[in-house]
Each structure stands twice: as structure tokens, then as C-alpha cells.
Amino acid sequence: MDNLIIILALILIFVYLIKRWFLSSYTGYWTKLGIISIKNKVSLFDLLTGKKSNNDGDMQHYTALGQERYGGLMEFGIPLLLVKDLSLARTIFIKDFHHFSERRDVPNSSDTLITxxxxxxxxxxxxxxxxxxxxxxxxxxxxxxxxxxxxxxxxxxxxxxxxxxxxxxxxxxxxxxxxxxxxxxxxxxxxxxxxxxxxxxxxxxxxxxxxxxxxxxxxxxxxxxxxxxxxxxxxxxxxxxxxxxxxxxxxxxxxxxxxxxxxxxxxxxxxxxxxxxxxxxxxxxxxxxxxxxxxxxxxxxxxxxxxxxxxxxxxxxxxxxxxxxxxxxxxxxxxxxxxxxxxxxxxxxxxxxxxxxxxxxxxxxxxxxxxYPGVPRLERKCVLDYPIPNSTHVIPKGTIVIVVAESVHKDAQYWTNPLRFDPDRFNLENKAIQNNNAYMPxxxxxxxxxxxxxxxxxxxxxxxxxxxxxxxxxxxxxxxxxxxxxxxxxxxxxxxxxxxxxxx
Ligand code: HEM
Missing domain, CATH: 1.10.630.10 (Cytochrome P450)
Structure with a gap:
């Protein structure tokens, strides 16, 4: 009997994971909303074996978006909106904070030290x-x-x-x-x-x-x-x-x-x-x-x-x-x-x-x-349906919005010679010619x-x-x-x- 329960549990887990894996490569969610979709570059195998974490694919996703202001991907069933446009990122994180005042949900049963x-x-x-x-x-x-x-x-x-x-x-x-x-x-x-x-x-x-x-x-x-x-x-x-x-x-x-x-x-x-x-x-x-x-x-x-x-x-x-x-x-x-x-x-x-x-x-x-940011990805959860400014798109409540701080920090649009280690770029006079919004450690x-x-x-x-x-x-x-x-x-x-x- 015990063995049967274990086998049933394993089958359930397997079906559940396959479903989530499928959802990760499913682009229909975003297409239906009219939002450009990118394929998740982190595989379920890499994630579960600890070879990669969710934010390991972020820099590739950021690059894949090209000149787009934002785009969607599925993180194993969780819809994520990657925001690349810095002024939109600031609107979401600051001006429209009331739509994005939370982080992603953690399991209800978690230790209260977390919740x-x-x-x-x-x-x-x-x-x-x-x-x-x-x-x-x-x-x-x-x-x-x-x-x-x-x-x-x-x-x-x-x-x-x-x-x-x-x-x-x-x-x-x-x-x-x-x-x-x-x-x-x-x-x-x-x-x-x-x-x-x-x-x-x-x-x-x-x-x-x-x-x-x-x-x-x-x-x-x-x-x-x-x-x-x-x-x-x-x-x-x-x-x-x-x-x-x-x-x-x-x-x-x-x-x-x-x-x-x-x-x-x-x-x-x-x-x-x-x-x-x-x-x-x-x-x-x-x-x-x-x-x-x-x-x-x-x-x-x-x-x-x-x-x-x-x-x-x-x-x-x-x-x-x-x-x-x-x-x-x-x-x-x-x-x-x-x-x-x-x-x-x-x-x-x-x-x-x-x-x-x-x-x-x-x-x-x-x-x-x-x-070398200590926190390479910033996240907020949409708590109230959100019409994206200057677009016809609405992102539904529950969507996770991410900003890839590490990619922004290394983007040649905002930083001259971005991979060079040069503390003087933060001098007052140099700061003036750089986009201050592109620094978010x-x-x-x-x-x-x-x-x-x-x-x-x-x-x-x-x-x-x-x-x-x-x-x-x-x-x-x-x-x-x-x-x-x-x-x-x-x-x-x-x-x-x-x-x-x-x-x-
Ligand atoms: C170099 C050191 C540190 C870095 C790079 C860092 C970075 C960050 C980042 C990126 C966030 C998330 C911000 C966001 O989502 O917009 C955060 C949140 C937070 N950090 Fe730090 N942190 C550092 C040190 C500290 C220290 C020393 C403390 C406390 C003694 C601290 C306490 C917190 C708390 C409590 C939050 C959550 C704030 C909230 O949700 O209201 N951090 N940190």
C-alpha cells in the first residue's frame, strides 16, 4: 500500500513537472496579450539540479529582446514580464508602485521567518x-x-x-x-x-x-x-x-x-x-x-x-x-x-x-x-491589472515584473566601454553624461x-x-x-x- 502511494505521488510529481515544463516553452500566454514573447533559456533539468538558477537566463533574455521595451516569458508556469525600458521600469517601481507593491508569493506553509x-x-x-x-x-x-x-x-x-x-x-x-x-x-x-x-x-x-x-x-x-x-x-x-x-x-x-x-x-x-x-x-x-x-x-x-x-x-x-x-x-x-x-x-x-x-x-x-551586483535581478508582483503606459497592453494581476539589473549595468546604451572597470565613471562630471537610472545595485x-x-x-x-x-x-x-x-x-x-x- 505504502509503495502504491509513493508511486502515485511520483507520477503526480512527474505530470506536474511536465506540465510546468510545457508551460515554460508555451508562448501563447503572451501572444494572446499581444506582447512579444521570449523563450526561457533555463531548462528544468538545470534548475532542479542546481546547475542554473532562474536568473541565470536573464542576461540572454534581455539581449533577445533587442530594441523592444519589454517582453514576456514563462518561468515554468509563472508569467514574467521583463522590462528593458528604463523609464518604464521606474514608472512601475516608483510612480505606479501601488500596482507593484509586493514580491512574488512564497508558499503558505513556509517558515514564518520568511513569510x-x-x-x-x-x-x-x-x-x-x-x-x-x-x-x-x-x-x-x-x-x-x-x-x-x-x-x-x-x-x-x-x-x-x-x-x-x-x-x-x-x-x-x-x-x-x-x-x-x-x-x-x-x-x-x-x-x-x-x-x-x-x-x-x-x-x-x-x-x-x-x-x-x-x-x-x-x-x-x-x-x-x-x-x-x-x-x-x-x-x-x-x-x-x-x-x-x-x-x-x-x-x-x-x-x-x-x-x-x-x-x-x-x-x-x-x-x-x-x-x-x-x-x-x-x-x-x-x-x-x-x-x-x-x-x-x-x-x-x-x-x-x-x-x-x-x-x-x-x-x-x-x-x-x-x-x-x-x-x-x-x-x-x-x-x-x-x-x-x-x-x-x-x-x-x-x-x-x-x-x-x-x-x-x-x-x-x-x-x-x-x-558584480549582489542582487542581479529585481522583481515585483503586479497586484492590480496594469495598462502599460504608451501601449495598448494590459498586464494581468499576478504577473511578475523583472528588471535585469546586471544587464542594465553592462548595457553599452548607458555605459561607455561597459565591461571596463573604471571607478571614475562615477565622478560627478562623468555622472552627468551617464544615465543615472541605469544603476540599481x-x-x-x-x-x-x-x-x-x-x-x-x-x-x-x-x-x-x-x-x-x-x-x-x-x-x-x-x-x-x-x-x-x-x-x-x-x-x-x-x-x-x-x-x-x-x-x-
Ligand atoms: C552590499 C550590500 C547590499 C546589497 C547589494 C543589497 C541589495 C538589496 C537589493 C537589490 C534589494 C531589493 C531591492 C528591490 O527590490 O528594489 C534589497 C532589499 C533589502 N535589503 Fe539589502 N542589500 C545590501 C545590504 C543590506 C543590509 C546591510 C541590510 C540590513 C542590515 C539589508 C536589508 C535589506 C532588506 C530588509 C530588504 C527588503 C526591503 C523591503 O522589502 O522593504 N540589505 N537589498
Missing amino acids: DSLFFMRGQSWKNMRTFLSPGFTSGMVRKKFPHFARSATNLQNWMNTHQKTSSGEYEIPVSDAMRKYAVEVIGAAAFGLNLNIFSDKNSKFLEMADRIENINVWQKFKFAIFQTFPRFADLFKISPLDSDMSKYFRNVLASAIEARELSSCGEKDFLQLLVDLKTGTGKIEVQAKQGDHKSREDLAVSQACLFLIAGFDTVANNLMVSTYMLATYPELQQKVREEVDRICGESEICYDHINEMGFLDNFIAETLRL FGIGPRNCIGIKFALVETKLALATLVKHYEISGTETTQDYVPVKDLFGYKTHPDLKLRFKPRK
Whole structure:
């Protein structure tokens, strides 16, 4: 009997997948709407075996559209409208945001850490939560938290100095390891008041669990593909992309951090205090939780805490890895960053105001994010039928709209010599001749990244610290480890090592 059920289930799955595969090559959906259709270049096999993710075909789809403003494709049964025209993209993401205020649906049965997080919240609940949490991420708040950032930058430097020097007096440092440690320590301390000692604790459970966010195996990639592309199927079989040990661990640690602040409030209105207010109901916020009932406030607070850890850790660590790689690859630009840092800081410690003055370093990071975006695809869900301006087309409610940030960032229409690494293209005078709308590493409109300031200050401080104290160069194998796009964006290979020669 059991075997029969398994066989029936397998047949059902097979029929379901074939149907979705068929729908993916089916162009009739868009043709009926009068909208040009492109064929999905990602195969079901590649998707389910983790060889490719949904956004791996995006750049080909973007090119296939030629001069068209937009076009449709089917992502295994989900209709996607790829918007190429930048002014239409901005209209959709900003002016007509009320038609596009959500991200794609996630399975109903998902962990509440996902469904109740700001990232996937919907409608008025999202709006209320975003307004409620925003004061935790202002420039003033990042300035207040700067001592935490600075402590971790010093810890990074001290840790690097514990490595064995080569015969030519350099440290050979695994860049991925260094940047992941730094990024997790900063977010732990600045957002949650945790004293993690990541650099000295060789067996840090916190880092081990954080690493599970992105170091995922083929099975987890499969689960992620099902979760993202086949939500009903994920519902049926209770498939979650989150590692259950990891979500249990962070739920406990972050709930304890919120409780610790609740018991010993320091009077500071920071992110952690906002979470306490959310939990205790001190902060007035109306949020419609999943399935219509009111979730316990503590769960809601912990969901936001986990999201900020997940969203704020990998993105920053990955960008830092790639930026450091670029510093080593372009020694003359590295020298220019160093001269700027030396001129601004002299012999003194790097402070928040110094960071704000470092314009060339800003450009260097912007250029890294242009060529190697951490989030290569932006998405919104159409929540209200939408007549596309200057056309006769109407896109139905439920359609997912995507903008391929990576393609826009590399499009010769908007950037001269687009594949060249040239931070000076972000100089004020050069900016004027470029299309500002063609740069979107942190998203577009009211639902863009809430942590931009936090991320940029954290990144600038780490890079400024490195060039201030070391000359960075590659090893014999550096060229084998060019940055690669993984499931979530660009990063460097875990085995990449770079040389750091102390300056004095
Ligand atoms: C280099 C680092 C980072 C990059 C490249 C990045 C990029 C992005 C992008 C592209 C989005 C989607 C925007 C859109 O759909 O228009 C996003 C959303 C988000 N990011 Fe970031 N991010 C970074 C760091 C951070 C940090 C440090 C935090 C928090 C501490 C954070 C928190 C969030 C949150 C909560 C959202 C969802 C916002 C919403 O739906 O209202 N991010 N990020």
C-alpha cells in the first residue's frame, strides 16, 4: 500500500513537472496579450539540479529582446514580464508602485521567518513595518553604531596579523573567510548588541550557522528552486529553503538578544529597541499576519531580526570579497584609494566623518557593484491589472515584473566601454553624461534596500582599513578565481587567497 502511494505521488510529481515544463516553452500566454514573447533559456533539468538558477537566463533574455521595451516569458508556469525600458521600469517601481507593491508569493506553509519578514510582507502590513523599522537605518543611527563597525575592523586587522608571514613578509589571507567573519561580527554587534568574538572563537556556532545561509549543497539548491518556482508544490510537501537547524538556532539567539535588551533597556532608539517595541506592543504598528490571524508579536520581531541578519550578512561579505579582489587586480587604483585614505585620515584612526569624505572609495565600490551586483535581478508582483503606459497592453494581476539589473549595468546604451572597470565613471562630471537610472545595485523605489547606508559605511571602513595598513596583491593562482555569480549574486571562490604586505 505504502509503495502504491509513493508511486502515485511520483507520477503526480512527474505530470506536474511536465506540465510546468510545457508551460515554460508555451508562448501563447503572451501572444494572446499581444506582447512579444521570449523563450526561457533555463531548462528544468538545470534548475532542479542546481546547475542554473532562474536568473541565470536573464542576461540572454534581455539581449533577445533587442530594441523592444519589454517582453514576456514563462518561468515554468509563472508569467514574467521583463522590462528593458528604463523609464518604464521606474514608472512601475516608483510612480505606479501601488500596482507593484509586493514580491512574488512564497508558499503558505513556509517558515514564518520568511513569510512574516519585511522582505515578503504584503500591502499595508509591509508599508507599516517598513515605516516602523526605517528609523533603525538612518545615517544618524549608522553614525551611532560606528564604534561597533570600527571594533570589528580592528579585530579583522588583528586576526590578519596572526597569520604566518611568507618569506617576502606578506600575509596570505583567505578573503572569503576574512570578509564573512567581519560582516557577521558587524551585523551581530551593531544590529543585535551581540559580542560574538568571531575572530578569536575558532568554533563560532554563530558563524557556522550564518555560513549555512549561502553555502548550500545540491539538495538545498533543489529545495530553493522548488520554493521559488513551484510554491504550491512546496506547500504540498512542506519544502523550505531554510536549513532547519539554522532557523532554530537564529530564532533562539535573536529572541534572547531581544529579551536581553527588553530587560536592560539603555534608552537608545536603535534597531534592537524597535524590535523590543514591536514585541511588547510599545510601538504602534498594525500588521496583518499570514492567514489573517494576528501572529504573536515576539515571532514578528524575531522574523525581522532574522531577515536583517540574512539580508545584511551575505550581501556585504560578498561585495567585500569582490572589492578586495579588484583592489588586488588594479594596483594603480588601489594606490589611488590609499592616497585618498592617507590624505583624509593621516595618522589617526578612521572615523565616521572620514568615511563620508572618501569619494574615490565610494566610486570604487559603486563600480564593483555595477559589474558584480549582489542582487542581479529585481522583481515585483503586479497586484492590480496594469495598462502599460504608451501601449495598448494590459498586464494581468499576478504577473511578475523583472528588471535585469546586471544587464542594465553592462548595457553599452548607458555605459561607455561597459565591461571596463573604471571607478571614475562615477565622478560627478562623468555622472552627468551617464544615465543615472541605469544603476540599481540596491534596487529601485519605495521597496529598495533599507540597509544601503549601513552596508556602504561597513564596506568602506573595511576597505579603507585594508589599504591603510597593507599593500594588497594577488598570488600565482588569483586569476583562477575571478568573481562568479552564485544563486544570489557575485562573490569570490572560497579558496581565493590574497597577499597583504604590512605598510609599516
Ligand atoms: C552590499 C550590500 C547590499 C546589497 C547589494 C543589497 C541589495 C538589496 C537589493 C537589490 C534589494 C531589493 C531591492 C528591490 O527590490 O528594489 C534589497 C532589499 C533589502 N535589503 Fe539589502 N542589500 C545590501 C545590504 C543590506 C543590509 C546591510 C541590510 C540590513 C542590515 C539589508 C536589508 C535589506 C532588506 C530588509 C530588504 C527588503 C526591503 C523591503 O522589502 O522593504 N540589505 N537589498
